[in-house]
Amino acid sequence: MVGEFLVPLQLSDAEIQAMVEGINLLWVLVVTFLIFFMHAGFAMLEAGQVRSKNVANQLTKNLLTWSVGVTMFFLIGAGVSSMVGSITGGGGEYSLVGALTAGSAGWVSWLFGAVFAMTAATIVSGAVAGRAKLRAYMTYTILLAAVIYPVVTGLTWAGGFLASVAGVGFHDFAGGMIVHGMGGVAGLTAAWMLGPRLERYNADGSANVIPGHSITFAVLGTLVLAFGWYGFNVGTAASVLTITDAGVVELGAFSYVGRVAMATTLAMAMGAIGASAMSLLQTGKVDTLYVANGLLAGLVGITAFPDTATWWGAMVVGLLAGGQLPIVFGFVEKRLKIDDVCAVFPVHGSAGMLGALAYPFLSVGAISTSAIVAQVAGVALITGWTVVATATVFGVLKALGQMRVTPEHEREGLDISEHGVETYPEFSDGDEMTVPDSSVSTDGGFVPEGQPSSELRSDGGRVLGGEEK
Incomplete structure (x- = not known):
């Protein structure tokens, strides 16, 4: 009796094509919504790591990053990416208004790219917390979504110069360097241009710790981000099914999706372990925020190559990405004297670079000299472009006197000076008690x-x- 229900459906070629396309679109939409939910994680993580008088400002930046950024990426950024890819990749047709007229399937593809772009943008907000003017941050977000990030994707995923460099192309499966590395470098550059928060450093150059107001929020945000990361990495295996030239339906990127999920999970776990071990070695204690950020650094580290990582390679890159976090954070804080509030460079920047450079050594197959050259070239070019573009934008804002809030407003808190609200009105009024x-x-x-x-x-x-x- 069961066999009667297993009689193969007699589908036309058009029906098979529609079925395959529908399944693939459904998968991409689901993982896109999952990646969008990562903004809730960023909001909680960053809000937990800033002072209570700056929480509303941080949350507002997260809301506006998405709203303003995704609009600019739709109107301008997607077209710029296509143009850069075509021009630097040897020519060919491109459209600056392609996203506007893409059609249903094209708009799904655009939205999938947009959530990646907005991830890169929101990373920067954590580095400049507590002293950047909202107008300065939003100006940078507009330019990042419209030009800075699209140039990076144009050079890589859109078929530009880096897609074929050294004969093999720069490999970055889900944006370990293209998204996270770029965002981390941008955040570090912006924090350097802004200067440290008041009282962050003493006259002798020693650093003061300015604790965030809620470890609970920070850890909750970390776990939300880790959940969304499965959409980020596993979701990039975007083609569930494919149709061969012979008309046979086969697995597409889902033929290796298990490797992506395995590598992502192992690197995440080892990132937390690596940061815990280094924290214990440095201080004799396991710092909670190092563990949380180390977990994220492990995820960033594997994002460049979960599609080709060996199981042990995923563990190694996660351990290294987590272990470097306290070291790099200390170097940025004590040697460079840069006030990176939410540690975006060690979490996203250096961990993204590490993962991209580790790809030739920790993947299946033999080590390739061409792959090493391609990865070094990609990391160097993306880093250089991001530093120059970010420094230029904030340099102009600084010259116009629109980069940083006044010392009085910084002491009062950006919630009041920038938004006229208090996150916890029953407990505080800037630096003054109201209870x-x-x-x-x-x-x-x-x-x-x-x-x-x-x-x-x-x-x-x-x-x-x-x-x-």
């Missing part, structure tokens, strides 16, 4: 009896004996 009961601290807790209320900080921390705790 008459001096026993209530600004983080919602209580002050031990006998501790003066003047020792409270508006970011939820306390000052004890002249030291921030």
Whole structure:
């Protein structure tokens, strides 16, 4: 009886084509929505790592990054990417308005590219937290979505120069360098141009720790991002089915989707382990934020090549990406004196570079000299373009006096000065207490009896004996 239901369907070629296209489009849309949900993760991660008086500002930037950025990518960015790919890839047709007239399937493809573009854009917001003017950040976001990021994708995924460099092309499966590395480099450059937050460094050059207001938010954001990353990596295996020249329906990119899922998971786990081990080695303690950010660094590290990674290669790159996090963060903080608030460079920048450069050594198959050359060329060109473009934009904003808020507004908090709101109005008013009961601290807790209320900080921390705790 069951056999009666297993009689093959007699489908025409057009029906088979429609079925395959429908399944593939459904898969791409589902993973696109999953990647979009990563913005909730970025919002929580970044909000948790800033002071309570800057939370609304950080959340506003996340909302506007998507809203403004995706509009610019639709109107301008997608066309710029196509143009750069065509011009630098040897010529051919391109359309600056292709996204506007793409049609149903084309718009699905555009949206899939747009969520990647907005991921690169939102990374920058965490680096410049606490002192950048909203108008400056949004100006940069507009230019990143319209020009800076599209040039990178034009050189690579759109068939430009790097797609065939050294005869093999720059390999970046899901954007380890193209998206995350680029975003991390942009964030570091922007933070350098802005300068550190007030009181971040002492006169002798030593660094002060300015803790974020909620580890809970930061860890929640980390786990939301990790969940969305399966859409980022596994979703890039975008063709579930394909039709051969002989008219046979076969698995498309899903023929290796298991490798992508395995590599992503192992690298994620080893990233957290690597950061934990390095934190323990450096300080004798396991820092919670290092563990969280190390998990993300492991994901960034594998994103360039989960389609070809060996199981042990995924573990190695995850361990290295997580382990480098405390080292690179310390170098940026203490040697370069750059105030990268949410550690976007060690999480996204250096981890993305590491993964792209590790591809020839940790993938299936023999090591190729051509692949090494291609990966080095890709990392160097993307880094150089991002640094020059970002420094130029913020340099112009600085010359116009529109880059950074005033010291008074920074002390007051960007929630009030930029938005006229308070994230926790029942506890604080910028740097001043608004709650008459001096026993209530600004983080919602209580002050031990006998501790003066003047020792409270508006970011939820306390000052004890002249030291921030």
